[in-house]
């Protein structure tokens with residue numbers, strides 16, 4: 001229904017609602033455009049110079065236009081507080097419980113996305129700012145902490161299972177970044193000092209998307225959607241959506257590899 005908007009291919013459960021909203025906003029804007037355009041044309045003709053050689057300094061005396069403006073303001077207030085804010089609150093409050101969703105911590109930094117999985121124990125390992133090393137340990141993860149043993153961290157590579165609710169806990173190490181994946185219809189600022197949850201359900205695997213788009217190299221891309229510094233343009237991450245089994249295999253491999261690398265850093 002919203003094909004005429006030329007939006008990116010849709011790949012999340014809630015995205016259809018966003019698209020239909022974008023569609024409706026366009027329709028309403030078109031109505032406004034036609035309405036105001038018509039009024040403008042009417043005013044040009046009705047108040048043309050040949051009919052009004054002398055300006056009227058008194059102007060309009062009736063209060064109709066003031067009442068109309070107050071009316072518009074009242075309607076807009078009702079739309080905002082009666083519909084928009086409650087709808088948005090329902091969306092962000094009714095997020096899936098931590099047990100039914102996959103929790104992924106995403107930390108933006110100039111200029112990369114650090115992705116952190118808690119692993120099978122579901123507990124994120126302790127992080128310590130003194131352990132932070134931009135090359136080898138950008139999150140300052142303390143591998144000595146038992147909860148960190150099965151943690152998996154990656155840079156700019158996010159792996160997600162298809163059809164499972166994902167809760168991203170979004171954070172930033174330095175400035176404001178923005179986590180945007182157009183196909184998921186997800187975009188949220190990452191603000192230093194805050195941990196902001198966002199949730200979505202990716203429902204098309206990367207493999208399926210490659211067939212659908214006819215592009216064998218298709219990748220979901222995390223675009224930083226806030227101008228965050230000189231390297232902003234290269235702050236790109238990638239999301240690979242896989243079947244549940246593929247994701248599990250990937251996670252287990254990473255746990256093994258990252259655990260082994262930790263035990264023998266010179267491997």
Ligand SMILES: [Cu+2]
Pocket residue numbers: 108109110111176177178224225226227228232235
């Ligand atoms: Cu950024």
